[in-house]
Amino acid sequence: MRPSFYPRLVNGPFDDPALFVPFFFEKRALLFDMGDLHSLAPKELLKITHCFVSHTHMDHFVGFDTLLRIFLGRNNTLHIFGPAGFLQNVEGKLAGYTWNLVENFDHNFVLKATEVHAQYTLTRVYRCSEAFAPNQPPERAPFDGTLLKEPFFSVETTLLDHNTPCLAFKLSERFHVNILKDRLKKLGIPVGPWLRRFKEALYQERDPEGDFEATWKEGGKERKTTFCLGDLARQIAHISPGQKMVYVVDAVFSPENARKIIDIARDADQLFIEAAFLHAQADVARRKYHLTARQAGMLARKAGVKSLTVFHFSPRYLNTPSLLEKEAREAFLTASTGSDGMQGG
Ligand SMILES: [Zn+2]
Ligand SMILES: [Zn+2]
Incomplete structure (x- = not known):
């Protein structure tokens, strides 16, 4: 089957993460996380209609300016999603610039931002022509896990614990x-x-x-x-x-996170998941609210995913990235004989 989406990590596994997902059948793309976006060409960035930000730690949100810069002065709407506190973060970014001449622009770029809470979402619209001042209060809507639903695909999310809410995402083609x-x-x-x-x-x-x-x-x-x-x-x-792709980053290995990750990733064609540390440093991973490569591989196996890609490696492994890949792959392909930490780990 020829895929309808072509997800690709924009950078290497040590760089600030972003997953670019162009569509096969139209000039359009989705983006998961806004890490370093410099290696995406302007024509690729301009295909993006919706961005899904896992959380606003700097490494996942630093590309916001790159995106804003390219969309500014165009007649586009860009819809971005993020966890609790997202609207404040977006407004803080927008407040970092002077917008006194934008009313003279011929085009009116519109930024729409949705903040995702467990039971509801808050959506606010920022117009370039209004100097991005939020003129309306955020619109509140009930939330059932689905962020975007179109005739041929949907994007769902689940809230993970990273000592701050972190969103994992699933993109599903309907059929x-x-x-x-x-x-x-x-x-x-x-x-x-x-x-x-x-x-x-x-x-x-x-x-x-x-x-x-x-x-x-x-x-x-x-x-x-x-x-x-x-x-x-x-x-x-x-x-x-339909094709199913799942994106999981920063999350502590807790029973609840493990259950949620397995649920959202179940039977996915492709899983992109962080593998920040080797399992020998599981205590460091836990302290920093990240997964180890073994945990990532084991979660992928339990979810029954077809293909696994690990990334978002700690810089301490700069010279040995293959160790993380190997550890994740072994846990993905073989059931562990010892405790894989599903209970206490
Ligand atoms: Zn983080
Ligand atoms: Zn991170």
Whole structure:
């Protein structure tokens, strides 16, 4: 199955983290954490519509300015999410600059920020044309774990303990539509932009008895054929479970965090998870509210994820990053014979 999302860590495992997730089928991307964003090209940054910030320790939020700088003076809306205290952090960042000439800008960039609490969210809008002054009080909404829901994907979160709330995120494609090219060929219709409309019709659950028009160009001429949507879907589409990607950073290894991480990561295709320390330094990891590589690997195994990527390594391992990867991989592939710390660890 050709993936719909292509998640990639923007930096190496020792750098300030950010996971960039471009979409295959449109010029759009999501971003998880705003660490060092300098290696993303402006055209990539401008694809971002939603950013999910785990917590506002500097290493996860320092890229805010890079993002703001590139979006400023554009007619875009950027929606960012973060844990308790997020609105204050965002307002503090915005207050760090002088905005006296922005009302002359031709474009009106809008920043929307949502602060996530266990039972509710607070959303506030900051407009460039208003010098980012928050003119309305935050809007409060009940929260059930889902941050963003669109016809073809959703983003959910869970609150972890890092001695401050830290959000872990799951991006799920609702289902995956695979186009059967050989069947398409038999119908005598070429691939083209109409397939995107066709997929959208499926995600929007349009009436399967309704008409769907496939249009394409042949020899410079417009061609079209009308199908019954449901019939066409049965003929050329294979529907399978959607892609699932999970992002977990800074969290202490407690029974509650372990349960929440396993829950959110269950059966994910890809898990990106911090592995700050080797298990030999588990006491340091605990004091700093981080996971060890062995704990990260074990959580991935218990969640049944298909692919594991560890990152966010402590600089003390700068010369030996492979040790962290090896320890995580061993715990991922093999059940530990000793205590893996699920009870007391
Ligand atoms: Zn942190
Ligand atoms: Zn961190």
